[in-house]
Amino acid sequence: MTDSAKQSNSTGSRTRRWTIATAFFAVFVFASAFSIAAAQIALGLSLLMFLASSGWRVWLTFPLPVKRVLTAAGLYIGWLGISSLVNDRPLESLDTMREEWLFLIIPLGVALMTRPGRREFFSNVLAAAILLLSIFAVAQHFTGAYWFSDHGLHTARGSYRLAGFFSHPLTFGNYLAAATLFLAGLMVHLWRELPPRRHLLYLAAVAVGLAAMVLCNSRGPMAAVVVGLVALGLTLRRAWYAVAGALIILLLFAVISPNVAGRFGELLRKDLRTDNPAGRVFIWSTSLDLIGDNPVFGVGPGNFSEEYALRLPTDAPPRDRMGHAHSDFLNIAAVAGLPGLLLYLVVWVVVLRSLWRAWCNKDIPLAARRLSLAAIIGSVTFLASSLTEAVFADEEVRELLMFIWAAGLSAWATLPDRRTES
Helix, strand or coil: CCHHHHHHHHHHHHHHHHHHHHHHHHHHHHHHHCCCHHHHHHHHHHHHHHHHHHHHHHHHCCCCCHHHHHHHHHHHHHHHHHHHHHCCCHHHHHHHEEEEEEHHHHHHHHHHHCCCCCHHHHHHHHHHHHHHHHHHHHHHHHHCCCCCCCCCCCCCEEEEEECCCCCCCCHHHHHHHHHHHHHHHHHHHCCCCCCHHHHEEEEEEEEHHHHHHHCCHHHHHHHHHHHHHHHHHHCCCHHHHHHHHHHHHHHHHHHHCHHHHHHHHHHHHHHHHHCCCHHHHHHHHHHHHHHCCCCCCCCCCHHHHHHHHCCCCCCCCCHHCCCCCCCCCHHHHHHHHHHHHHHHHHHHHHHHHHHHHHHHHHCCCCCHHHHHHHHHHHHHHHHHHHHHCCCCCCHHHHHHHHHHHHHHHHHHHCCCCCCCCC
């Protein structure tokens, strides 16, 4: 076999592996709405096929903004590792860090989305998944169907708290909120560039997704949707449109589920009581005490529950022993100390700065820039959820966020000569 034939075969094999990696990544994006196991198996296979096609070389050619994000993520993971090693249960803590591999979605997604049409393809896959998930969720509101689960749905004043295919209604709500607002940003900002069939797909996914959010009966995700709609309105310079839309959603919820709306007020009053172990104020103040006792290295990944329980009365029931601080920021500070929280904030600042600069960079094609803007909207929605819930610790929602970041950051890879801001 001649050298040219060998080179041709090698190129063909590499192309096939890229294609297989793309197919598995698409399965990951779709399955993230239905099964964490299927999604992460597909993600792992995509990563293996990508590496087998010499994908690591592509990572060396990433634009500077993408490298900055990966560097910030690496520093954050490194500090988690240090925090794991200095506590009393280092092996257990290191084992808990396994979920940090989800950061690999960013470089894998950016690399795969550098090829023509891939950003649109993966966005379409997510839109189809959200449409199916939302249709099932709306049906779930009326039927109470809860497939693949050995227990029924949670209820609130006689109404179901929707959970889709997820194990908990908050996981479902936070996932759907971020995904729906990301797709809403895409739909609105890319409307003129979208072909008619994609108009229908995105419009249906967003409309049914928002309908499911009205019916989800969970406070945090619904509040995050309102914040996301306001962010969408600000990007359109028509903030009052978004505010009106948010008010309509809240009004529909009050009309459809008046009993649940009243329950939300009761829950808020309970949350504000300092003597209620299940209230947010009590959980946050106890978490702050924990942080104050471990300000540098924290208690280590996987150790929050045990350390939190030590600060409760000895006769406290198991339900009062929280597994996290019900806020991403407090939870990370408790687990990894104040330096860990600082590095986590750095990751967010670097990501949002890179996405915003991609939107402002006139050398990037307009469609790619608008994808970055949609990623900002999805990220802001996620952040709103993070204030009152440890969403970043929830793998199903975090893997969605990593995909959203990868999609937005892939805009930098569209620069013709890979020029970038310093």
